[in-house]
Amino acid sequence: MFELTEEQQAITEMVSDFATEHIAPQAAAWDRDHHFPIDVLAEAGSLGMGGIYVREEFGGSGMSRLDAALIFEELAKADPTIAAYISIHNMVVWMIDKFGNDEQRAVWVPQLCTMDMLGSYCLTEPGVGSDAAALSTRAVRDGDFYVLNGTKQFISGAGSSGLYLVMARTADTGSAGITAFLVPDGTPGLSFGALEAKMGWNAQPTRQVVMENLRIPVGNRLGEEGTGFGIAMRGLNGGRVNIGACSIGGGQAALDKSIAYLKEREAFGKPLIAQQSLLFAIADMETELETARTMIWRAADALERGTADTVRLCAMAKRVATDAGFNAANTALQLHGGYGYLSEYGIEKIVRDLRVHQILEGSNEIMRLVIGRLAVEK
């Protein structure tokens, strides 16, 4: 479990080469210009990154959750924002492949796997975040159609995606009344809010998704009525591992930059790395990232095998990894002194990008709630 196979090493090497050549050199400009690089995403898709742990039947790569974690870490070393978007996209494709019928899979999975079409995940609402079971977007059956009304908040890729996976209420029975729907771009009644101005994650668009009397055929319902909340939670287990891996990648990049900087920068007559307190800071970053990585790998393995403690381990891994990644980046900024605060050194961007990982895919407070409840219930 702790030694990567030859294939995993080859996969990591390829993703690292791809990210180093096609993502890293442009990451700062994409952040500055708020540019969503759909051409580069399509390249990633052509290499198999659009459906990493999606079955091969309709174009997925058929790989494991651990493979996915390794891939997201490598991508995030170049740009956490792009890595995180690809993670969200993968979650959407996996949900359709896992819970869709063969017709839905045949229509949507192939084009999503190549990333010629992008996917967005629509759960959160303006008034409903952590308490997802309280969502208010409504879907009302009307013959062979459903009519959707409601607004989704903080939607990554909104306005650029070809497909929106929307969680909506079909009955007033709390979490049991939620159903998943596939809403294609261009459906009358679908519109988007203004581009949100954000602290980080600027290379992917975040907008509201608004549905007004939006009619979709019954065939666009994913799974049965009332199964949406379960689908959402199952998807988020993977999403948590993936976003954790993105945080480790970002943190690792910040650590690597810090080591190089401390070796090169001299003060008081010697390189900064010769100051023991700074060496200790490096040791702590290294240890916390490796601890988190170990946890991510363990959660990925649980997810892959579908063990009973999957929810608990995924929540722990998400909490530990997103904290470790952000802390490493924030420490790296301090170690770089004034230069860390300048955009040019690429550290402040990592800090800004990783900050949101502690909030989304279930905030780290919700992770504690999940872990705590499971601990107490035992």
Next chain:
Amino acid sequence: MKIVVLIKAVPDTADERILDPQTYRVDREEGDQIIDEITERALELALSVKDRDKTTEVIVATMGPAHAIKAIRKALSMGADSGIHVLDDSLIGADLVLTAATLAAALRDLGAELIIAGNESTDGRAGMLPAMLSEHLGLPLLGSLTTAEMSAQGISGQRQSEAGTQEVTATYPAIITVTERFAEARFPNFKGILGAKRKPVATKSAAELGAGAQSLTTVAQILPRPARSAGAKIIDDGQGADELITFLTARHLI
């Protein structure tokens, strides 16, 4: 069409490359060994032929130590169909004469219409091997091409020399070598990486090939590159431009 691509596992040019002071050989154990950049472009050319015509068979061949299998696997993950690994302790430190004779023996009976190599490797940089191979195999060589056009009848391309541009053509079977002017190699996709292990790699020993050659050259001495000395500094006190022109003119740079 059957195409053989000669690839070579070399030390990464991004790392420090070391000549072993005892053996006088390139240290091939330290650091990352990667597919030589130009032979990777040779492979890309072959794979682009396969993209257009799926019946194309691409075989990669290399002579090198055990770890060269990694380079072969990478080539297979990028899309090559099979590999040939010439692996034998007796070939460690082989010179061009022995290498060319051995590779010729490995390739002679494959029935390839086209052999593609790089014009020179990033480590040895002799640039002679393809010509020696063409002599052994009795095949025409179009060397150091900057472009290549393949048709059913044969191959044509341009090569650049100090004297100008040459248009060259050959009928199959033939050997060509490519330069950095060719397209960069593609990334292997996940399916390619996962499928590479199932593709066949034939390992050939020196005895099996029976090339019957031996190295004719020995390295007498290696010397470290002298440390760089400081260049002349021109301080502009009004005459800077003139001094610079004199400096550049003296070296025939302008």
